[in-house]
Amino acid sequence: MAEVQTKTQEKPVKKKSATREWFDSVLFAVVAATLIRWLFLEAYTIPTGSMEKSLLINDFLFVSKLHYGTRTPKTILQVPLTHQKIWFTEIPSYVDWIQLPQYRLPGFTHVKNGDVVVFNYPGCPERPDEFGGYDKYPVDLRTNYIKRCIGIPGDVVEVREGQVYINNKIFTNPPGMQMEYAIEANTQVNEKVFQKYEISEFEQDLRITDKTIYYVKATEQAVKDMKTLDFVKNITPMVMTKGDTTDIRYNTFPYNSRLFPFNRDNFGPVTIPKKGVTIQLDERNLALYKGVITTFDGNDDAKFVNGQIVLDGKPITSYTFKQDYYFMMGDNRHGSDDSRFWGFVPEDHIVGKAVFIWMSIDKDGTFLNKIRWSRLFSIIR
Missing domain, CATH: 2.10.109.10 (Umud Fragment, subunit A)
Structure with missing residues (x-):
């Protein structure tokens, strides 16, 4: 074959x-x-x-x-x-x-x-x-x-006169942290002087005629160095007083000055929500955490109605956080x-x-x- x-x-x-x-x-x-x-x-x-x-x-x-x-x-x-x-x-x-x-x-x-x-x-x-x-x-x-x-x-977070405290202990300020200061000088200050001390935000207050005042944002080290200059008379931190809520530019969370007379430099104390922690929904906690409960914590049917939280159609008097913040x-x-x-x-x-x-x-x-x-x-x- x-x-x-x-x-x-x-x-x-x-x-x-x-x-x-x-x-x-x-x-x-x-x-x-x-x-x-x-x-x-x-x-x-x-x-x-x-x-x-x-x-x-x-x-x-x-x-x-x-x-x-x-x-x-x-x-x-x-x-x-x-x-x-x-x-x-x-x-x-x-x-x-x-x-x-x-x-x-x-x-x-x-x-x-x-x-x-x-x-x-x-x-x-x-x-x-x-x-x-x-x-x-x-x-x-x-x-x-x-x-x-x-x-x-x-x-527990708190700001006292611009200094942050965590759990009642001072929070170490980063070396690069800036705050606003008023610098009183006995002459006009050249822009290059501010640049030398790495101050990029500065403005002269032209409303004051009997003094030369500059408002700057600077680090603590820059302020210490500028205090040694012979034409600098005084440097004052621009820190708001405790309880001052008159300047609406600095209205702070939770936007209830009666219960929380906070401002940018004096804030708290407030407790940060933690998953699994249960709180009682009194007037202060409602003001602080109602946004967490109704907006961010994943509740599909949570509303703030007539001064109370309504969850799944029922008013609640306590709440357990679902995630960390x-x-x-x-x-x-x-x-x-x-x-x-x-x-x-x-x-x-x-x-x-x-x-x-x-x-x-x-x-x-x-x-x-x-x-x-x-x-x-x-x-x-």
Whole structure:
């Protein structure tokens, strides 16, 4: 019997076109960048002076998602590598038709007192809002803020004449912390003098004609150095007196001056909500925590009606917190919109820990000094 041999014919491999190769490369890069941004590190830029002099405007930094644990996505119908809007437009980059339950993957540490933290700005139900708070965007797309964690769940926070106390003990001030001061001089002060002491925010009070007064935001060290100058007569911290609620620019959380006559420099004491802790809903606790219960703690049917909380159709007299909360403040204590003004940061709003600065640009610097070389790859503390 004759043996028949069948020859297998190989099909030639079709070569990808240049357009297809370019598309595949871009797609891979977008997917890889999206995964890295979500799971590990995300780049941020400091847009305001609320953390000066610890962090400067136009510091470029990396934020670790791994430290506190990466959050699972909540808003999944979104253009990759965007936040709230498509680049260079006012077009929303997402639709909120699908909102997934949010979880946090295991991290290797927890938010600690003194950490510099990036979080989604929660906003405050008690005040008008323009910054993308609780009623404007989904949780994971609310505006990113960066502040220093002052208090963790269960801590008692108090500010006395500008000094922070945690659990009745002095909170160590960061070296770069700024406050506002009035400098009385016996002559006009050249702008270069302020620049020498790294004072970028200063203004002369032209309403006063018999004295030369400048209002500056400066670190404690800068103030000590300027006191030695022969033309400086006096430097006074601009600290509000306890119980002064007359200046509406500095109205503070929880916006009830009768029960809480707080201001930016004398605030508290208030206890930060902690998961599993039960409180009685008396008048003071209602004023402090009603926003937590009705807005941030995941209660689908919680309302504040006629001076009481109604949960699932029934009035309640006590409440157990469902998640942890934090108290955040900017190191530029007189130039920061923070927890003193809008309240507590829910745990599900925490994005990550600021770890290091990889670039820093001085927009007013000359060609050779445009980059702040000393800040490159510096650890954030």
